[in-house]
Amino acid sequence: MPNSVLPSPTNPFIQKLEHYARLSDEDRGAAMRLWNERIQKFRAKDDVVREGEDPRFVRLVVDGWACRYKYLEDGRRQVLGLFIPGDICDLNVFVLREMDHFIGAITPLTVAQISREAFEDITLAHPRLLQALWWDSLVNMAIQREWLVNLGQRTAFERIAHLLCEIYLRLRAAGRAKGLSCEWPLTQTMIADITGLSTVHVSRTFQTVREEGLVEIRNRVLTIRDLDDLKTAALFNANYLHLDREGRHLDANNAA
Amino acid sequence: MPNSVLPSPTNPFIQKLEHYARLSDEDRGAAMRLWNERIQKFRAKDDVVREGEDPRFVRLVVDGWACRYKYLEDGRRQVLGLFIPGDICDLNVFVLREMDHFIGAITPLTVAQISREAFEDITLAHPRLLQALWWDSLVNMAIQREWLVNLGQRTAFERIAHLLCEIYLRLRAAGRAKGLSCEWPLTQTMIADITGLSTVHVSRTFQTVREEGLVEIRNRVLTIRDLDDLKTAALFNANYLHLDREGRHLDANNAA
DNA sequence: GCCGCACCTTAACATATGTTGGCCCTGCCG
DNA sequence: CGGCAGGGCCAACATATGTTAAGGTGCGGC
Numbered sequence: 001m002p003n004s005v006l007p008s009p010t011n012p013f014i015q016k017l018e019h020y021a022r023l024s025d026e027d028r029g030a031a032m033r034l035w036n037e038r039i040q041k042f043r044a045k046d047d048v049v050r051e052g053e054d055p056r057f058v059r060l061v062v063d064g065w066a067c068r069y070k071y072l073e074d075g076r077r078q079v080l081g082l083f084i085p086g087d088i089c090d091l092n093v094f095v096l097r098e099m100d101h102f103i104g105a106i107t108p109l110t111v112a113q114i115s116r117e118a119f120e121d122i123t124l125a126h127p128r129l130l131q132a133l134w135w136d137s138l139v140n141m142a143i144q145r146e147w148l149v150n151l152g153q154r155t156a157f158e159r160i161a162h163l164l165c166e167i168y169l170r171l172r173a174a175g176r177a178k179g180l181s182c183e184w185p186l187t188q189t190m191i192a193d194i195t196g197l198s199t200v201h202v203s204r205t206f207q208t209v210r211e212e213g214l215v216e217i218r219n220r221v222l223t224i225r226d227l228d229d230l231k232t233a234a235l236f237n238a239n240y241l242h243l244d245r246e247g248r249h250l251d252a253n254n255a256a
Numbered sequence: 257m258p259n260s261v262l263p264s265p266t267n268p269f270i271q272k273l274e275h276y277a278r279l280s281d282e283d284r285g286a287a288m289r290l291w292n293e294r295i296q297k298f299r300a301k302d303d304v305v306r307e308g309e310d311p312r313f314v315r316l317v318v319d320g321w322a323c324r325y326k327y328l329e330d331g332r333r334q335v336l337g338l339f340i341p342g343d344i345c346d347l348n349v350f351v352l353r354e355m356d357h358f359i360g361a362i363t364p365l366t367v368a369q370i371s372r373e374a375f376e377d378i379t380l381a382h383p384r385l386l387q388a389l390w391w392d393s394l395v396n397m398a399i400q401r402e403w404l405v406n407l408g409q410r411t412a413f414e415r416i417a418h419l420l421c422e423i424y425l426r427l428r429a430a431g432r433a434k435g436l437s438c439e440w441p442l443t444q445t446m447i448a449d450i451t452g453l454s455t456v457h458v459s460r461t462f463q464t465v466r467e468e469g470l471v472e473i474r475n476r477v478l479t480i481r482d483l484d485d486l487k488t489a490a491l492f493n494a495n496y497l498h499l500d501r502e503g504r505h506l507d508a509n510n511a512a
Numbered sequence: 513g514c515c516g517c518a519c520c521t522t523a524a525c526a527t528a529t530g531t532t533g534g535c536c537c538t539g540c541c542g
Numbered sequence: 543c544g545g546c547a548g549g550g551c552c553a554a555c556a557t558a559t560g561t562t563a564a565g566g567t568g569c570g571g572c
Binding site: 411412453454456457460461 | 558559560561562
Binding site for chain 1: 324326328330332333334336337346351352353354356357387390391393394395397398401402403404405407408410449451491493495496498500
């Protein structure tokens with residue numbers, strides 16, 4: 001994977017949380033302690049957690065992409081959510097006794113595996129950090145809701161445009177975009193499982209997205225031509241990402 | 257609405273939570289304090305909270321049905337979730353500054369409006385209750401995920417069968433089913449907005465669900481012929497409802 | 513007692529998306 | 543070096559679902 005467009009030695013976890021709350025140096029230190037908890041590595045396509053397992057840890061994506069997914073009995077698969085670096089999987093999972101879905105690595109993946117105790121120790125001492133984590137958790141729920149709108153109401157074209165837009169903005173919020181470009185490791189099969197379309201139709205539709213000059217993909221790197229055009233095509237409204245702590249509105253257009 | 261199949265003077269909120277944790281009498285008392293917080297009433301189709309508003313309260317559905325929903329700019333509407341009596345809307349909403357969707361009444365609706373302070377006072381003193389509320393919150397997220405599978409992978413027929421199945425089981429868990437029957441206030445327009453189908457297709461498909469003898473609807477009351485048949489038709493797997501506190505498995509078939 | 517509206521149904525037709533099967537590339541592995 | 547697997551593309555065809563438009567029913571309000 002070409003690293004040229006993956007800039008910023010800055011930490012995506014902290015970078016993202018700063019959108020949600022003003023963190024003190026202490027808060028950042030606490031966040032780094034979470035970040036550095038027991039590290040696990042996975043190969044692409046390996047499962048991080050499997051359906052039926054007892055979820056004993058909170059996990060934080062340090063590097064690489066992962067996803068939640070679920071099968072129907074007859075093999076149909078639906079991807080339920082994406083995790084990019086800095087994303088955290090379910091603050092409170094340990095309350096439940098059993099996973100009802102899988103979490104799998106999309107690319108080679110590094111995660112921090114945080115025990116309930118460590119998580120509580122760290123966050124109890126840093127309410128501001130905890131609040132940011134809650135905010136993040138609520139944003140993830142909002143993203144899931146937006147995906148419902150995607151599947152229920154948007155056309156294939158809009159779904160794909162919307163996905164491109166969302167991923168770009170999420171990566172950018174984590175400091176992992178460069179101008180209007182970002183990494184793009186998703187195969188069309190993946191996109192199909194995310195958008196509920198067949199791979200053939202994803203291929204067709206993705207082509208017209210490119211032909212309309214909205215985006216370009218080269219070497220697993222996505223480049224957006226004009227963010228506003230893409231948003232319009234996707235009927236994209238960024239409010240659900242809640243990237244606007246305390247009324248400080250991000251200017252979605254000063255990307256470059 | 258005919259009350260003949262709405263039995264049980266028991267409290268749906270507590271009844272549901274008992275699936276998640278063993279509550280003491282004190283816990284139940286605390287739950288009742290939530291239940292009796294400032295009561296609000298709405299007419300069918302009124303909005304409880306609107307997009308853009310600052311969410312200052314946790315709300316608990318005391319009676320009637322409500323839903324979360326969202327519009328696309330051009331008017332397409334997607335229902336994101338249903339609330340039935342005993343359901344609570346987002347434990348932590350107040351962390352965010354702005355609603356990104358609507359909550360609206362489907363039927364005449366009674367909700368308890370709980371301030372952040374009241375909520376924290378009550379739950380801090382009753383960790384067992386709080387844990388049950390967390391469980392419930394995670395179940396709601398799981399339901400949302402299952403809806404994603406619905407929209408992404410299931411056919412129209414399966415979607416509708418799945419919805420019937422889920423609603424029945426949720427109502428039953430709240431003590432609001434009688435045998436294989438439960439209230440059914442949803443219009444086909446609603447079902448269309450839930451399932452991402454057109455009303456015409458809902459009409460067609462719902463008919464074949466009935467013609468296959470899976471369910472019957474009369475006077476806004478749903479009756480399931482054979483729950484296992486319905487589950488099979490829907491590719492329904494109840495694990496996502498997590499109604500199995502401590503390994504005590506509900507027998508899904510002893511409904512009557 | 514009738515009007516009107518919300519809800520459901522039907523039919524004919526339009527179209528977005530799925531399916532099958534084949535081909536071509538590239539990178540990896542033996 | 544050759545072959546194989548994963549990924550993407552393409553064309554022909556099949557079908558699930560959407561659209562439009564119309565008519566029916568039942569219920570609440572005047």
